Amino acid sequence: MEKICIKGMNHEELQTLCIEAGETKFRGGQLFEWLYRHGISSFDSMSNINKSFREHLNEHFILHTLTVENSLPSEEDKSVKILFRTRDDHFIETVSMVENNRHTVCLSSQAGCVLDCHFCATGKLGLKRNLSTGEIVDQLIYVRENTDQPITNVVFMGMGEPFHNYDNVLNASDIFHSPKGFNLASTRITISTAGLLPQINKYIKEKRRYKLAISLNASNDKVRTKIMPINKKWSINDLIKSGKEYSNQKKRLIMFEYVLLKGINDSEEDALELARLLQGIPCKINLIPYNEIEGKYQRPDEATITKFSEILHNYRDEYRVLVRWSKGQDIAAGCGQLAGQKK
Ligand code: SF4
Numbered sequence: 108m109e110k111i112c113i114k115g116m117n118h119e120e121l122q123t124l125c126i127e128a129g130e131t132k133f134r135g136g137q138l139f140e141w142l143y144r145h146g147i148s149s150f151d152s153m154s155n156i157n158k159s160f161r162e163h164l165n166e167h168f169i170l171h172t173l174t175v176e177n178s179l180p181s182e183e184d185k186s187v188k189i190l191f192r193t194r195d196d197h198f199i200e201t202v203s204m205v206e207n208n209r210h211t212v213c214l215s216s217q218a219g220c221v222l223d224c225h226f227c228a229t230g231k232l233g234l235k236r237n238l239s240t241g242e243i244v245d246q247l248i249y250v251r252e253n254t255d256q257p258i259t260n261v262v263f264m265g266m267g268e269p270f271h272n273y274d275n276v277l278n279a280s281d282i283f284h285s286p287k288g289f290n291l292a293s294t295r296i297t298i299s300t301a302g303l304l305p306q307i308n309k310y311i312k313e314k315r316r317y318k319l320a321i322s323l324n325a326s327n328d329k330v331r332t333k334i335m336p337i338n339k340k341w342s343i344n345d346l347i348k349s350g351k352e353y354s355n356q357k358k359r360l361i362m363f364e365y366v367l368l369k370g371i372n373d374s375e376e377d378a379l380e381l382a383r384l385l386q387g388i389p390c391k392i393n394l395i396p397y398n399e400i401e402g403k404y405q406r407p408d409e410a411t412i413t414k415f416s417e418i419l420h421n422y423r424d425e426y427r428v429l430v431r432w433s434k435g436q437d438i439a440a441g442c443g444q445l446a447g448q449k450k
Contacts, residue, residue, distance in 0.1 A: 113168040114142060115241030117278060118285075128163050136287065143288035146248040172241040173199075175249065179438045186435030189249065190447070193218065193242060197235045198447040199266055201246040203254055204434040211260040212250050214243060216276050217267025218447065222301050224322075224335045226366060228400050228439075228446040229266040237272040243279035247289065258289070262297045264320075266445045269298050270306035280317050293317050299364065304341040307349045311356050319353050320362040320393070321346055325372050326380035334371065347388060354389040360427075362391045367412060369397070369405040378415045382422035391427045392419060398433050398441035 116124065121142075122135030134156065141153045148171075150156075150164045173191040176198065180187045185205035192198055197218035204211045218235035220227070251258055261283055263269040269276040280296050282288040299320040300307060310319065323346065325331035331338040350361035363385065367373045385392070394416055397406045407415075412430060419428045433441030 108167070110167060110169045112172055112239065112241050113138075113164070113170060114172050115239050115244055115275075115278065115282075116142075117281065118287075128160065130160055134160070139285075140287050143244065143248075143282050143285070144290075146252055171245065172239065173245045173249070178253070179440075181435045181438050181440065183437050184434050186438065186440050187254070188435055188438045188440040188445075189246075191246065191249075193238075199238065199242075199246075200440075200445040200447050201250065201265060202435060202440045202445070203250045204440075205254070205256050206434070209260060210254070210256040210258050211262060212247055212258055213262050213265045214246050214279075215265035215267055215445070215447070216243060216263050216269040216272045220267045221271065222268050222335070222337050224301060224324075224337075226324075226334060226368060226397060226400075226404050228444050232447065234267075234271075237275060238267070240275045240278040240282070243275060244282055247283065251289075258291070260295045260297070261291060262299065264297075264299045266447055268301055268303065270300045270303040270310070273306055273309070277313070277315060277317075280315070284317070294359075297362070299362075301335060301337055302341055302346045303337075304345055304349060307346070307353070311349065311353050316357055316359060318359060318362065319350075319357075320364050321350055322366070323363045323381075324366050324368075326377050326384055330372050330377075334368065343384070347384060350390060351388045360389055360391050362393055364393045364395060366395045366397050367407050367415060369407040369411070371404065373407040373411050373415055375414060375418060378418035379422070382419050385426060386423060387425075389425065391429065394419075394428065394430045396430070396432065398436065398439075398444050400439075400444055 118139050121138045122132045125134040141147050150161050176192045177190040187203045189201045199215040199218050202213040217237050219232040220229045221234035223230040283291045293316045297318040301322045328342050353361045396412050416428055416430050
């Protein structure tokens with residue numbers, strides 16, 4: 108009989124598994140803690156679980172979903188890029204970024220991506236498949252086990268469109284948030300979408316309160332459609348309307364991300380148009396200077412980036428503007444650079 112992967116199962120699923128094996132429901136809670144709080148690497152380390160049940164688990168379940176192919180530390184900062192291989196031989200990447208007391212882990216939600224945003228290396232791969240909840244959780248367990256600094260933030264900004272893998276991303280987030288799992292506050296978990304409107308609207312109705320970011324990258328539909336084909340389906344105005352709805356419903360600011368591309372979306376007119384577009388929307392704006400990959404697009408110079416940010420700042424003071432300089436440039440670990448390829 109083929110073994111089933113236990114990693115990624117939630118509390119209720121583990122309880123059911125225990126009852127079906129003739130154990131008490133209570134054991135499900137113990138399993139949950141061993142799997143996620145302790146991140147065990149062998150069923151035999153579960154000291155409060157009886158031997159015969161451990162043997163049953165060894166016989167029927169798999170504990171690991173990923174193997175590490177490569178771990179690449181940056182020489183410029185404290186970033187590390189990890190290349191994982193899935194059991195069916197796909198490659199995915201995860202980035203750990205440490206700055207002062209903040210340790211952010213950028214997770215992948217899919218092997219590849221179907222959306223083909225033109226500035227993104229992952230988009231060039233096409234979609235291989237969605238990652239399981241266990242594969243998402245195992246990325247974080249690996250980083251936790253292999254760094255000294257406690258993880259403070261998780262962002263779904265690695266490979267893939269998280270809302271194309273809606274259930275598994277939210278199930279993994281629930282494990283990260285659980286006090287018996289990783290115990291991260293909901294404000295420490297951010298899901299970033301390229302703008303899947305139906306899923307954004309579905310998420311707004313969820314009880315879960317993880318932070319939401321929308322990758323906007325343009326101030327009008329003409330430019331956005333040129334760099335993000337998904338914009339043909341759902342327009343900027345629809346996304347902004349839903350972003351406002353998210354901020355109002357969840358009492359949490361929506362974040363709009365804006366990758367600055369030289370000569371494409373970085374002019375003073377673009378900044379003014381964006382400022383007008385976001386007028387009256389409770390939000391944060393993250394400006395991300397483009398990380399160059401293969402020549403088609405370039406990063407604007409620093410003066411242009413500063414000017415763009417100032418125009419937004421000065422236009423109104425109701426939203427926060429941050430310039431996010433990507434970490435791990437020397438290891439191609441910045442936003443849009445993850446290609447999941449074995450070099
Ligand atoms: S930016 Fe995100 S959504 Fe767009 S192609 Fe890359 S991974 Fe996919």
